[in-house]
Amino acid sequence: MASVNTNAAAITALRTLQQTNTALDKTQNKISTGYKIGEAKDNAAYWSISTTLKSDNKALSTVKDALGLGASTVDTAYQGLNKAKDVLDEIKSKLTAATQDGVDKTKIQTEIGELQKQLVSIASSSVFSGENWLSVDSSANGYNAAKGVVSSFTRLNNGTVNIGTINIDTSNIALFDSNTQKQGILDGGKSGNADAGTIVSATSSAKVNAAAEAAVKTTAADFSNTTLLDGKTVSFDLTVDNRPTQRIEVAATTANRASATTWAAAVQSAVNAKFGSGVLSVVATKADGTVDGTATNNVRLTFTSATSGATSRIVTANYATTDTTNTSEFGGLSTAINDVGADATYKAANAVMTSAFSTAVTLDADDTIAFSMTVDGGSSKVVTISKALVDSTLGAGDGKINNATQMKSVLTAALSQAGITGVSVGVGDGAVLDQDGNAIASNKLYFANSSSTATSKVTIGDLSVSKGTNITTLDITGKTATQISQYIQSVNTALNRVTTAAATLGSVASRIDMQKSFVDTLMDTIDKGVGNLVDADMSEESTKLQALQVKQQLGVQALSIANQASQNILSLFRS
Known part of the structure; x- marks a missing residue:
């Protein structure tokens, strides 16, 4: 049907031409930029x-x-x-x-x-x-x-x-x-300790080792539970580890004087009331120190502090009793206090060398490790470790100390070479404690003093590590x-x-x-x-361009022909 209102052929040709022009623009853009994906709108993911x-x-x-x-x-x-x-x-x-x-x-x-x-x-x-x-x-x-x-x-x-x-x-x-x-x-x-690893982490003097036993105080030299009168009291001043001094008072009863154990428990209860539990233990012992809970004569009460180390101490003083009749019996405590002395004694004193030894140490011919040692206040002696000493001790000839056990052997030889006696070298096993009460690790060394008095100690200082010679x-x-x-x-x-x-x-x-x-x-x-994702294939796009250009020309021709149809209709109305 021919119509002057609607030219369907022209509309179709126009739409086709517009689509061709759009495709041609995209192809020309890809060719001019080199990208098939140049913006997010082209392909957001890629x-x-x-x-x-x-x-x-x-x-x-x-x-x-x-x-x-x-x-x-x-x-x-x-x-x-x-x-x-x-x-x-x-x-x-x-x-x-x-x-x-x-x-x-x-x-x-x-x-x-x-x-x-x-x-x-x-x-x-x-x-x-x-x-x-x-x-x-x-x-x-x-x-x-x-x-x-x-x-x-x-x-x-x-x-x-x-x-x-x-x-x-x-x-x-x-x-x-x-x-x-x-x-x-x-x-x-x-000289210095920073070249490290060697054997010591601190150059300051080592302290008395906390492996020393806790302060122990023996009180009664002769306890008889048969004569102290019921209701009478025994009292004394007690100082534990520098805590404030407390007055301890124990009243005798038929029950608590039945045996050494019950009497020790009564004293323990009185101590706990003033200091709290866990601060000081009280046990009945024989003269040789073994616990005896049944004997009624020649039994001692032993006070032991829960704190270990050089600061641990027990002091008892100012004994008194309200039993004026039997002062020669339990009253013997007064004499015992004076005999033992005011301060507790320490049964052991180890000094520690808190070692940083955890890796192998190799000494060259001109390397030395030295430190001073003083035992029980004696004269200071210099302990020196050299490659020659390492080789003669370990027998390898390479100057190398491979572990803490070998270091123990070398240190023992070094002490002997320095003329130091009465001091042994140990390797931490978890059971020996350092001066802070912590277990000495298995890669650390310590010195144990054979002396066991309150003043016993080993002092280490003046550590120096000399590596090599100054070539210049x-x-x-x-x-x-x-x-x-x-x-x-x-x-x-x-x-x-x-x-x-x-x-x-x-x-x-x-x-x-x-x-x-x-x-x-x-x-x-x-x-x-990236090129595979976004770059245009120029051969492909150039082929498309040529095809679209031909298609565009055809579209223009088709639109031109469609528009000429209306002219043909007009010719029918000519006279």
Whole structure:
């Protein structure tokens, strides 16, 4: 049907042309930008994934830069160690020449002096981006021997992000350390306890060990339960572990004087009423100290403090009784107090060496560990542990102490060498307590004094750990061939430590290089993955473009033909 109101063919052609133009615009946009997904409206899920991956790839780019910075820092220290090794080789060569008879040691020392200065120069100038690992001051605020190089950026399934690092322990790499308590590889010979692990965690004097028995006070020398009159009282002043003194009063009854045990219970009840339970125990004992709950004569009441250690004490004084008839019986308590004395005695006194020994300790030929020891107020003696002593005691010949048991053997030999008697060395087994009442751990050592009086103690102090020789102050002028040979050994030891340090840094540098290569590959892989998600296939889009352009031309022609139909209708009305 022909109509002048509605041109169906034109409408259809127009709609088709509009759809073609829309598709053509999208294709042209993909070709011009290179992306098939350029905005969230194109594909929200893929756009979100690609945006996150692009962001992560930027972080990986920063990781790559950090690895480059870390590699340069490590390489700077590595090169410094290599050069220091070369200089040490030269010093060892000069020292070897100096052992020859007739050489001018002064001139050789002049050459060595210049080489020593070069070692200092190498260490001080091995700096990259403000980092110097060869010349340090471990006592400075904020110093940390643990270094880290950012090496990875990882996004987990739950969306959290992890930053990985390659960790480097530089504690055994420094050639020089300004800290007077520690030493680097080349400035040994300084004293201090910071070079640690060795044997002791504290340089202060050890205290009397709390393994000492609690304060014990024996009271009645002769107790007869038959004569003390009912209703009469026995009273005395009692001080326990420096608590306020309390007046203890016990009234005799037929029941509580039936036996030594019942009388001890009556006294215990009176003590508890003033001090509380658990502070002091009261038991009936024979003269030999064994408990006797049935005897009625020659029985003693023994007071024992629940507190152990040097501060534990019991004092009894000012005995009195209201039984004026039988003072010679239980009244013997008064004499017993005076005989025993005012303060409690201690049956044992161990001094502890609270050891930090938990890992193997190796002493080189020029290493020493020393501390002073005073026993029972006597003269102080120096106890020294050397590689020679370790080797002669353990027989291995490597200067290595592998565990606390071996350290016990070495310390025992060191005490004997120092002429100290009456003191034994023990390894904590959980049963022996330290001065704070805590069990001494199995990796800690303690000293036990054979003396067992209240004044017995072993005092430890002046700990020093000397590691190696200061290579930069070594002087052969006037030294014998034997002494120079010892210097050669010291330099050789330093060489070994420098070689080990360089090997450590070399391993780290190799790992950093591998990680850099991996990060490069990972970034490329992520780029490819993002491209697969959002990049347009240009061959495909160009083909679509050509097809859509032809379709657009056809659409225009179809619309033109449809519009001409109305002109044909008009021609029917012409006269």
